[in-house]
Amino acid sequence: MSYSARFRCTAGCPGRYDLDEVIYACPECGELLEVEHDVDALRDRSAASWMRLFDERWMTTRWPHGSGVWGKKEWVAPQLRDENIVSMAEGGTNLFWAERYGATLGLTDLWLKLCGNSHTGSFKDLGMTVLVSVVKQMVADGAPIRAIACASTGDTSAALSAYCASAGIRAVVLLPKGKVTTAQLVQPLANGALVCALDTDFDGCMAHVQRLTKEPGVYLANSMNSLRLEGQKTIAIEICQQFEWRAPDWVIIPGGNLGNVSALGAGFDLLMELGLLSQRPRICVAQAARANPLYRAYTQGFERFESITAEATEASAIRIGNPISVRRAIRTLERYDGVVEQASESELAEAAAAADRTGTFVCPHTGVALAALAKLVARGEVQRHQKVVVISTASGLKFADFKVRYHEGRIEGVKSQHPNQPVELPSDYAEVRRAVLGSLDRDPG
Ligand SMILES: *Cc1c(COP(=O)(O)O)cnc(C)c1O
């Protein structure tokens, strides 16, 4: 097997670097790096043969290929030795037809890709399995790495901590104090990470971790490290595979640091280059209106980009004012006839609640994507019979507090149009009967 991948500068400088070098930015111009695959080597298999190989491996227990990420190993990290793979069977998440919710929007072909149904409850697992595996190989080959560090809005630290614990590598996480949910805080604690709660926001944590990882022996796990995007790009490949190797018309994805939309584009690019797809989907990035620097730039035709100070939003994982991957995200949107939409706190909360009424339990970020979709439908950009996939990025169970406050009517600026509260009753059958039958009579459904 002669497949290979290397880092190259996203601004086009000539240098190439091995994936197991400790390097995060171009030494010549300081721009981000991206992973470049030897696509010609990958052409030694036909498109049909790649499809067959990926389908054979899909959702088996054969290690490591049963993982949604490592089932595509040749396209992700071909030079990684199998003995260094740190995997917990990530990926392979359900993609289901949201028939009833779609109907409320007038759509007939709406699908939800539940990337949060994963090991630590978010899509961050897909990238972290790759990053931690590469570090394990670096350590095995003698690199003096003592710990992997990240700044996080919650989900990255949970994923890093789990994969590090599984590999026996130390994890260090910098979190903005009081700005992540209890579930997100307790995950790295349970996995034994060193958790530093800093009196700042995510962008502040990011600045500190970038300095910290210049110290000897501390490796950076944030998404400026493009190893993670190689794992996350399997989301695009999985979606097409789950539709029998066809792309949907639209993909709607919530964006913060904008690594995931860049990864999505990279996945579709490779499918196109290797002939597994003949048509590109369109992509919509959905942002919270309180953390919307990409949306602002979009409304100016991407003439220039200005970072902002992101305000508090229920969609806490995308509360980012200075997204690290903004340039690659804009290039992705240009290739995928992309649009950017935003959602207010009320719009995201009501969209999440309305979807939950049709059987989901979506996180607030997915609420942002669903609210954006409703706007695209309303102005006719997304059409009634188009196939639409909404990327659900985390499990709603990590955001139970958001749900509780919604149903108690305690989210500021949100009226709660679908509140539901327990009916408290004594242990008395007559009262139970009156409550149940009375409710069924009032609301026949
Ligand atoms: C990280 C994250 C996002 C945003 O992904 P980016 O790559 O930062 O744009 C969205 N939703 C959830 C739940 C996340 O954890």
Ligand SMILES: [Zn+2]
């Ligand atoms: Zn460069």
